[in-house]
Amino acid sequence: MSHKDGKVVPLRPAFGLASAIPPSGANPIHVLAEDLSALRSAEAALQASEAARHELARRLTEAQEEERTRIARELHDDIGQSLAILRIQLLRADQPVSDGAGRKHRSIQELCDDLKLIINKVSRLSHQLHSAELEYLGLAVAVRGHCREFSEQYKISVECSCEDIPENLDRDLALNLLRVVQEALHNAAKHSKATSIRVTLRGSGAHLSLLITDDGVGFDVGQAKLAVGLGLISMRERVHLAGGEFKITSAPGTGAHIAARVPLLLRPSGLP
Numbered sequence: 001m002s003h004k005d006g007k008v009v010p011l012r013p014a015f016g017l018a019s020a021i022p023p024s025g026a027n028p029i030h031v032l033a034e035d036l037s038a039l040r041s042a043e044a045a046l047q048a049s050e051a052a053r054h055e056l057a058r059r060l061t062e063a064q065e066e067e068r069t070r071i072a073r074e075l076h077d078d079i080g081q082s083l084a085i086l087r088i089q090l091l092r093a094d095q096p097v098s099d100g101a102g103r104k105h106r107s108i109q110e111l112c113d114d115l116k117l118i119i120n121k122v123s124r125l126s127h128q129l130h131s132a133e134l135e136y137l138g139l140a141v142a143v144r145g146h147c148r149e150f151s152e153q154y155k156i157s158v159e160c161s162c163e164d165i166p167e168n169l170d171r172d173l174a175l176n177l178l179r180v181v182q183e184a185l186h187n188a189a190k191h192s193k194a195t196s197i198r199v200t201l202r203g204s205g206a207h208l209s210l211l212i213t214d215d216g217v218g219f220d221v222g223q224a225k226l227a228v229g230l231g232l233i234s235m236r237e238r239v240h241l242a243g244g245e246f247k248i249t250s251a252p253g254t255g256a257h258i259a260a261r262v263p264l265l266l267r268p269s270g271l272p
Contacts (some may be wrong), residue, residue, distance in 0.1 A: 074125060082118050086111060124149065131178060139174040140165040140201065143181055147199055154189045157196040164203035170265040176238040177201070177210060177262070184212045184258050187231045192216025192256060203264060212258040218250045235260075 089111055097103040134142035140162035147160035181199060188194050194216035202209050224232055232248065235258070239246035244262030 071125065071129075074121075079118060079121055079125075082114070082121075086114055086118070089114075124153075134174060134178055135171075138165065138167045139169050139177060142174075142178050143199065143201055146178070146182060147185070150185045150189070156189065156194060158185070158199060159196070160199045162201045165201060165208070166203065166264070166266055168267045170267055173208075173242050173262065173265050176242050177208065177260070180210065180235045180238055180258075180260060181212065183231050183235050188214045188216060188256070191219070194255070206264050208262050208264055210258075210260040210262075213255060215255045218252050218254040218256055220252060221248055221250055224250075 089106055090108075092105040093108050093111055095105050097105060131142050131146075133145050143162055144160050147158040150156070151158040181201075185197065185199075188197055192214050194214035197212065197214045200209075200211040235248075236246045239260045239262060242262040242265075244260055247259045248256065249259075250256040
């Protein structure tokens with residue numbers, strides 16, 4: 001059926017067509033009909049939402065496999081190889097070097113220093129997978145700790161400020177915010193060429209606010225949303241999962257500004 005403005009509108013009779021056909025010679029009967037425009041729009045939106053959900057699930061699966069591959073490679077190629085070499089060196093520790101008069105293989109103390117480096121690598125990898133600081137000391141301590149470790153690893157100055165963060169914060173909320181911080185810093189190290197980053201986490205009334213800014217090269221936000229990478233999607237979905245708002249502002253040459261605001265949720269009393 002065409003609307004008075006010429007637009008074709010899908011309609012559905014509100015009752016059977018047979019009851020709307022008058023006998024011969026009788027006055028015509030007005031047929032009640034339902035405008036299906038809103039329904040069709042809702043169906044299209046639902047289909048688009050389902051397509052987006054499937055795409056997100058696919059990318060999440062790919063990201064999980066990439067993360068597993070990265071961890072396996074780091075364990076085998078780096079940590080595993082380092083331990084194998086260390087074992088050989090321990091067997092020869094302090095022994096004379098063949099064809100090297102007066103020379104000895106590396107000492108036990110030197111090898112202990114190498115072992116300490118390997119232990120630090122294992123600890124860092126474990127911390128990336130699960131934060132004991134978050135579980136036992138709370139979100140503020142975990143965020144400060146991660147910022148400090150990130151700064152030491154990547155030689156990028158990180159100014160971290162955490163204020164008025166409850167210690168009994170809901171575990172899922174705390175984990176989501178920590179993952180957002182980790183992802184934002186990881187992206188900055190990988191793409192931004194930043195020399196300094198500022199992380200601010202603050203509790204205010206019934207909300208928590210997280211701000212992360214860097215002085216890097218910046219990027220086109222619109223193009224980044226279309227990229228294959230999962231970083232921005234992961235951060236946004238974690239914030240939305242917590243019932244919050246997420247916004248990222250950037251442009252080439254201006255650095256990046258990430259802002260998140262989530263409702264403050266505490267653990268029920270009596271839970272550890």
